[in-house]
Amino acid sequence: MNILAIESSCDETAAAVVRDAEDSADRILSNIIRSQIHVHAPFGGVVPEIAARNHLDAIDTVIEEAIRAGGLAISEIDVIAATAGPGLIGGLLVGMVSAKTIALMSQKPFMAINHLEGHLLTVRLCYDVEFPYLLLLASGGNFLFAEVMGVGNYRILGQTLDDAAGETFDKVAKMLGLEYPGGPSIEKAARNGDESRFQYTIPMQRRKGCDVSFSGIKTATKLHIVKLKEVTEQDKADIAASFQHVVTRFITIQLRKAYEMTDAHPRNVVIAGGVAANSRLREEVSKFCLERNLAFCAPPIALCSDNAAMIGWAAIERIRAGFSFSELDAKTRPRWSIMEID
Ligand code: KG4
Numbered sequence: 001m002n003i004l005a006i007e008s009s010c011d012e013t014a015a016a017v018v019r020d021a022e023d024s025a026d027r028i029l030s031n032i033i034r035s036q037i038h039v040h041a042p043f044g045g046v047v048p049e050i051a052a053r054n055h056l057d058a059i060d061t062v063i064e065e066a067i068r069a070g071g072l073a074i075s076e077i078d079v080i081a082a083t084a085g086p087g088l089i090g091g092l093l094v095g096m097v098s099a100k101t102i103a104l105m106s107q108k109p110f111m112a113i114n115h116l117e118g119h120l121l122t123v124r125l126c127y128d129v130e131f132p133y134l135l136l137l138a139s140g141g142n143f144l145f146a147e148v149m150g151v152g153n154y155r156i157l158g159q160t161l162d163d164a165a166g167e168t169f170d171k172v173a174k175m176l177g178l179e180y181p182g183g184p185s186i187e188k189a190a191r192n193g194d195e196s197r198f199q200y201t202i203p204m205q206r207r208k209g210c211d212v213s214f215s216g217i218k219t220a221t222k223l224h225i226v227k228l229k230e231v232t233e234q235d236k237a238d239i240a241a242s243f244q245h246v247v248t249r250f251i252t253i254q255l256r257k258a259y260e261m262t263d264a265h266p267r268n269v270v271i272a273g274g275v276a277a278n279s280r281l282r283e284e285v286s287k288f289c290l291e292r293n294l295a296f297c298a299p300p301i302a303l304c305s306d307n308a309a310m311i312g313w314a315a316i317e318r319i320r321a322g323f324s325f326s327e328l329d330a331k332t333r334p335r336w337s338i339m340e341i342d
Contacts, residue, residue, distance in 0.1 A: 005312030008095030009087025017070030018312030030069035044174040052090025081315035084112035085333030109325040118310035125313040139273030140166035145258035151321035158210030168214040193241030200246040210257040
């Protein structure tokens with residue numbers, strides 16, 4: 001089974017051809033990603049209207065490239081899949097309309113995929129990870145802890161009450177005058193910084209459950225910056241290091257609580273989403289896993305951020321699990337919880 005998949009929920013126009021091969025090394029035939037980072041960088045974040053126009057400009061070429069690089073003719077593709085949500089409505093519409101048109105013209109079945117389900121299942125595209133697992137999804141637009149019991153069987157244990165983790169990295173980078181996207185810039189600056197110089201309180205510690213909120217950490221960072229008369233490169237590095245330290249510690253503390261809230265007490269812990277590229281976060285989470293004798297697993301960094309291979313893989317998992325194809329009038333859904341997929 002060969003799937004042509006399209007992803008356009010944020011600022012990456014992506015298309016991929018993925019196959020249900022036994023060996024994980026043979027599954028991704030092509031994975032084309034056209035990033036809009038340079039377009040949004042001057043604004044310090046994604047501008048939805050600009051993103052939609054750029055998706056429209058890029059989508060045809062990206063799909064053509066994916067099919068060509070996959071080495072297949074369109075007649076050899078079995079299913080067309082696209083991200084239906086959650087995400088920015090303009091971009092989602094561009095991807096959905098393109099996918100539905102190809103499905104209609106080539107008489108192939110169509111599958112509308114939840115973007116978060118793509119992130120949730122990516123680890124199984126690359127490695128032999130069995131259900132159940134505890135998942136931490138931390139991206140630019142989403143943050144959640146979920147117990148993944150099987151395909152389509154997800155339980156959210158906790159989520160963010162305000163910003164996503166990536167969004168927090170992006171906003172703090174902007175405060176420091178560092179380049180967008182903020183995550184990699186902060187991680188780089190933090191390498192030369194002293195993480196113990198600026199003090200923070202870990203939020204939410206008197207609250208039950210494992211939800212997170214990053215607004216207190218953001219405000220504290222703003223106050224640290226305001227108190228400095230002049231912000232030197234060393235100050236920036238120290239703030240970046242202290243901020244990264246508190247955010248990654250906070251996430252790991254809440255992850256411990258999330259683990260206690262699972263029904264199945266899974267033996268695997270998986271992290272996904274753009275922030276999963278952060279090496280400090282990976283270190284903290286693997287320490288926790290080592291303590292509790294759990295297996296820690298993260299997709300390769302290139303597949304942690306938005307891509308269409310994960311959408312194609314989610315389609316394969318759903319087909320294998322017996323879920324049906326979508327109708328061509330399937331809705332585009334800017335908000336779509338993983339608890340409401342089916
Ligand atoms: O999953 P993703 O590629 O896209 C969307 O959410 O659309 O995540 C992008 C986010 C950005 O906010 C970026 O700053 C963050 O992931 N990010 C990181 C790192 N690399 C990317 N955050 C922390 N550390 C990193 N190394």
